[in-house]
Amino acid sequence: MPTMTLAKAINAGLRDALAADEMVMLMGEDIGSLGGVYRVTEGLKAEFGEDRVVDSPLAESGIVGTSIGLSLRGYRPVGEIQFDGFVFPGFNQITTQLAKLHARSRGQLTVPVTIRIPYGGGIGSVEHHSESPEALFAHTAGLRILTPSNPHDGYWMTRQAIECEDPVILFEPKRRYWLKGEVDLEDPGTSADPFRAHIVREGSDATVVAYGPLVPVALAAAEAAAEDGRSVEVVDLRSLSPIDFETVTASVRKTGRLVVAHEAPTFGGLGGEIAARVSERAFLSLEAPVIRVGGFHMPYPVSKVEGQYLPDIDRILEALDRAFAY
Amino acid sequence: MAGELPTTEFDDIPEELLDELEALAHERTEGHVNMVQLLDEDGRFLNRSHFAERAASLSVDELRALYRDMAMIRRFDAEATALQRQGQLSLWVPVRGQEAAQIGSGRATLPQDYIFPTYREHGVALTRGVELGELLRQFRGVSNGGWDPKENNFHLYTLVLAAQVPHAVGYAMGLQRDASRAAAAGRELPEPAATIAYFGDGASSEGDVHESMVFAASFKAPVVFFCQNNQWAISVPTQVQSRIPLHNRAKGYGFPGLRVDGNDVLAVRAVTEWALERARSGKGPVLIEAYTYRQGAHTTADDPTKYRLTAEEESWLAKDPITRFEKFLRAEGHADEAFFAEVAAEAEALAAKSRRDVLAFEAPSLAAEMQNVYAERHPLVEEELAWHLEYEAGFADADAGADANADTDAAEGGR
Ligand SMILES: Cc1ncc(C[n+]2csc(CCOP(=O)(O)OP(=O)(O)O)c2C)c(N)n1
Numbered sequence: 001m002p003t004m005t006l007a008k009a010i011n012a013g014l015r016d017a018l019a020a021d022e023m024v025m026l027m028g029e030d031i032g033s034l035g036g037v038y039r040v041t042e043g044l045k046a047e048f049g050e051d052r053v054v055d056s057p058l059a060e061s062g063i064v065g066t067s068i069g070l071s072l073r074g075y076r077p078v079g080e081i082q083f084d085g086f087v088f089p090g091f092n093q094i095t096t097q098l099a100k101l102h103a104r105s106r107g108q109l110t111v112p113v114t115i116r117i118p119y120g121g122g123i124g125s126v127e128h129h130s131e132s133p134e135a136l137f138a139h140t141a142g143l144r145i146l147t148p149s150n151p152h153d154g155y156w157m158t159r160q161a162i163e164c165e166d167p168v169i170l171f172e173p174k175r176r177y178w179l180k181g182e183v184d185l186e187d188p189g190t191s192a193d194p195f196r197a198h199i200v201r202e203g204s205d206a207t208v209v210a211y212g213p214l215v216p217v218a219l220a221a222a223e224a225a226a227e228d229g230r231s232v233e234v235v236d237l238r239s240l241s242p243i244d245f246e247t248v249t250a251s252v253r254k255t256g257r258l259v260v261a262h263e264a265p266t267f268g269g270l271g272g273e274i275a276a277r278v279s280e281r282a283f284l285s286l287e288a289p290v291i292r293v294g295g296f297h298m299p300y301p302v303s304k305v306e307g308q309y310l311p312d313i314d315r316i317l318e319a320l321d322r323a324f325a326y
Numbered sequence: 327m328a329g330e331l332p333t334t335e336f337d338d339i340p341e342e343l344l345d346e347l348e349a350l351a352h353e354r355t356e357g358h359v360n361m362v363q364l365l366d367e368d369g370r371f372l373n374r375s376h377f378a379e380r381a382a383s384l385s386v387d388e389l390r391a392l393y394r395d396m397a398m399i400r401r402f403d404a405e406a407t408a409l410q411r412q413g414q415l416s417l418w419v420p421v422r423g424q425e426a427a428q429i430g431s432g433r434a435t436l437p438q439d440y441i442f443p444t445y446r447e448h449g450v451a452l453t454r455g456v457e458l459g460e461l462l463r464q465f466r467g468v469s470n471g472g473w474d475p476k477e478n479n480f481h482l483y484t485l486v487l488a489a490q491v492p493h494a495v496g497y498a499m500g501l502q503r504d505a506s507r508a509a510a511a512g513r514e515l516p517e518p519a520a521t522i523a524y525f526g527d528g529a530s531s532e533g534d535v536h537e538s539m540v541f542a543a544s545f546k547a548p549v550v551f552f553c554q555n556n557q558w559a560i561s562v563p564t565q566v567q568s569r570i571p572l573h574n575r576a577k578g579y580g581f582p583g584l585r586v587d588g589n590d591v592l593a594v595r596a597v598t599e600w601a602l603e604r605a606r607s608g609k610g611p612v613l614i615e616a617y618t619y620r621q622g623a624h625t626t627a628d629d630p631t632k633y634r635l636t637a638e639e640e641s642w643l644a645k646d647p648i649t650r651f652e653k654f655l656r657a658e659g660h661a662d663e664a665f666f667a668e669v670a671a672e673a674e675a676l677a678a679k680s681r682r683d684v685l686a687f688e689a690p691s692l693a694a695e696m697q698n699v700y701a702e703r704h705p706l707v708e709e710e711l712a713w714h715l716e717y718e719a720g721f722a723d724a725d726a727g728a729d730a731n732a733d734t735d736a737a738e739g740g741r
Pocket of ligand 1: 060082446486525526527528529554556559620624
């Protein structure tokens with residue numbers, strides 16, 4: 001089994017998808033000769049040509065909107081948005097058109113468009129390069145949202161997103177692009193269903209739900225908690241829309257405590273949605289209220305203080321302490 | 327009655343605008359129709375343009391100041407690039423090669439004009455009197471601004487491409503309204519003013535630019551659209567953004583557009599001055615395409631060897647704006663060795679000061695940042711701020727406790 005970085009795994013996923021189906025095409029800013037600002041599309045233009053790997057004009061509404069049109073013609077476009085904070089010129093097309101065409105046409109039309117968005121902070125970058133806007137998309141019905149936390153999922157989610165008949169947003173945790181791991185290119189294994197959450201560490205005293213960039217942080221927190229004699233289960237959500245509430249609820253039934261961690265601000269975020277659903281489904285199993293760890297109600301801060309803003313091991317441990325205090 | 331209804335037919339394009347467009351169309355340089363150039367590559371003054379008179383009327387001091395500005399910004403830019411390489415800045419956006427486009431246009435503005443830059447307008451900032459060190463705060467990661475936009479009428483940098491362009495139009499509409507309200511109330515009219523929106527050839531593809539031009543034309547807003555066509559949007563050449571010279575787009579919106587040699591500081595200054603005067607006098611917007619070249623990387627995170635040819639880079643080095651202007655000043659006897667030495671020394675001092683400034687910047691506290699989210703009280707922010715302060719204080723206590731009981735298990739100090 002090859003070992004590769006998340007960026008390379010997504011690159012392999014795109015390459016194999018392009019090779020498998022001539023209707024697949026990529027479009028985005030700087031994705032051709034440059035191979036994307038994170039080199040995720042490196043080498044693909046040389047291999048498949050500029051008609052399949054298209055350097056687009058600098059226009060996000062154009063990238064999403066023309067992808068919709070291409071998909072109506074049978075193509076399977078994969079649009080790249082260069083950074084999280086730059087998706088908004090294309091937000092109108094994503095939320096009012098891409099998400100709704102299937103419903104508006106009462107099932108007559110499908111728009112199998114994939115939108116790839118590198119997201120999240122922790123890389124010391126400037127404004128608009130570190131945001132976590134997933135809740136804004138998850139709130140919109142008609143979109144599916146995936147986020148890999150490791151290279152194996154990176155490869156398979158890319159393939160699965162492109163094969164999906166619905167529009168899929170693939171949020172790629174950019175600070176994990178260089179994270180290495182084994183990728184089974186033949187067999188997705190437990191990743192066969194992209195919309196199922198994974199229990200990435202078993203435990204019995206509390207559950208931490210995380211996704212994308214925070215999965216390694218949650219695992220490290222669970223490790224630290226184990227030194228204090230606490231057995232913490234970690235769930236990697238993987239799919240943010242739909243959310244696999246079966247797996248989350250079953251875990252909470254077992255452990256009785258839930259902490260949800262994400263980089264995005266907690267107010268109006270996915271943590272609130274998870275807390276509410278779990279309370280509805282497993283209220284009597286809960287030993288403590290569901291506790292959220294996330295960003296504050298403020299724009300993503302300047303990089304010199306992002307360390308205080310981003311949920312880290314200590315923030316998750318503090319939340320666990322609060323859960324255990326009940 | 328019918329006569330009072332607005333017509334659904336287009337009026338003919340006003341005679342005046344046609345004349346203007348016609349006159350501009352006669353500017354011709356190096357096979358570019360409609361490109362204004364006053365200095366050739368060897369720094370010889372070309373007296374063939376409509377705009378030559380404006381340049382010819384500059385005093386020797388004004389000419390020298392243009393050179394000084396360009397040399398200062400080039401040195402500052404090199405220092406910032408070095409600071410990034412040494413890990414003192416997280417990113418830098420070099421301006422090398424675009425000094426004439428920026429100094430020429432910036433020096434054409436008046437104090438009451440308001441400037442909307444992107445993220446590369448370090449030269450324009452200099453002409454507006456912004457302390458250059460302040461530009462580095464954003465790239466040091468201690469601020470998303472760094473200067474008071476109202477102090478020099480120089481807006482904060484905008485990183486989302488083209489987002490500032492409609493702001494420039496709106497601000498210009500505000501200037502227009504100020505004047506008409508003053509007239510209606512019989513008050514003294516404010517000084518005529520205009521805005522400039524800076525954006526790149528790549529950003530010209532964004533919908534915001536199109537919508538801005540529609541608004542500006544419809545309302546005859548006093549705005550100058552200043553597009554620096556530096557040939558590349560990161561790795562993508564201008565040809566992917568536009569199949570015609572960009573300035574030609576203006577005609578479709580109903581206002582004049584022209585190309586200026588962006589490496590010719592005299593031409594840029596003259597053309598921008600003309601466009602601003604035209605805007606301030608109520609004649610509406612102008613699109614200027616400054617035809618120039620980004621000599622270095624897009625940002626310090628970029629590697630241009632991946633997408634462009636050395637031959638192209640070299641051909642543009644021959645058109646370098648500073649060398650060209652230096653040749654002109656020397657040939658005309660406007661400046662001697664002593665002048666150039668003096669400017670070089672001044673530029674060194676600026677670089678040293680900028681380095682000192684960067685190292686002295688203090689990071690803000692997250693708490694202070696939280697307090698600036700809203701102008702008025704906000705209960706959620708207050709709640710989260712209180713939680714954050716208490717949480718951080720817990721660490722301070724734990725640290726103090728650990729220090730006091732150095733030989734007990736620090737982990738017991740909790741968090
Ligand atoms: C809306 C948006 N999309 C993408 C980006 C990423 N990005 C930053 S600069 C740039 C290229 C801009 O090229 P151009 O407009 O020609 O200006 P230049 O940088 O060459 O001055 C890109 C794609 C962005 N900042 N904003």
